């Protein structure tokens with residue numbers, strides 16, 4: 444039933460161990476099996492008139508752009524199964540209408556319709572590198588709203604020190620969420636200082652089009668200097684909080700995945716090296732860069748935090 448086609452450039456499993464491999468694979472096989480029919484297909488893509496958005500030329504790549512098909516067919520989205528092949532399963536997620544709830548330490552909590560958000564804050568396109576903790580990497584054009592503009596819209600109170608992002612929760616649509624040993628819903632977090640850095644984007648599109656479901660439609664985070672698991676998909680709730688939030692992967696395996704998760708080739712994962720990365724869609728490996736090449740923009744965020752586990 445679970446037949447896996449492997450393209451020539453894909454890594455054998457022994458080279459890049461998925462995040463979840465410490466769990467018993469036999470327990471997990473069900474996550475990949477999608478119940479037939481019975482639920483509506485995803486609605487049509489949102490607000491296509493806003494794409495392609497103007498490209499912000501300040502963000503340049505020194506590596507080749509990944510082919511759209513390669514990025515679109517090799518995904519991590521555990522809600523829809525543990526394999527990289529979750530495109531069809533993810534289409535069960537209805538992304539219209541979609542609202543984002545903003546709560547916690549803000550002047551006035553609110554809930555905003557996704558389409559309305561897009562009319563409020565301008566979109567831009569940026570070419571970013573992307574590095575998964577499993578040691579595969581890509582470079583793609585994301586379209587999105589700079590997170591710092593969203594933070595300004597939310598008007599956090601001075602007591603807000605962190606932002607917590609939460610994905611949808613609906614095990615009827617996302618069979619992976621029926622697996623009780625995962626701490627669903629998927630959550631992630633950033634400090635306010637990180638969130639108001641220029642780099643993080645609330646991404647709503649890729650390759651000049653609205654985000655397809657497998658990439659986390661209709662809205663997901665992208666933090667290009669951090670391992671990919673920080674880039675939480677299909678965000679429903681954004682909370683401004685005083686304490687550091689516990690993240691999904693930390694909740695699952697804190698000895699291997701932490702809050703900071705900054706890319707660093709010199710700090711190996713407990714089970715594999717992070718020194719180099721497999722280029723998606725190619726046979727090439729290349730050296731991994733500290734902060735995934737974005738040190739100039741983000742290294743200053745971590746002054747005084749040297750005692751923290753910044754690179755896992």
Ligand SMILES: Nc1nc2c(c(=O)[nH]1)N[C@H]1C(S)=C(S)[C@@H](COP(=O)(O)O)O[C@H]1N2
Pocket residue numbers: 462514517518519520521522574575576610629657658659671672673674675676677
């Ligand atoms: N909700 C949710 N967000 C998620 C994940 C997930 O399983 N669920 N996987 C993360 C991981 S490990 C990676 S590498 C990226 C993959 O993003 P992509 O499939 O768009 O390339 O999404 C991240 N965001």
Ligand SMILES: [Mo]
Pocket residue numbers: 519575576577670671672
């Ligand atoms: Mo990842």
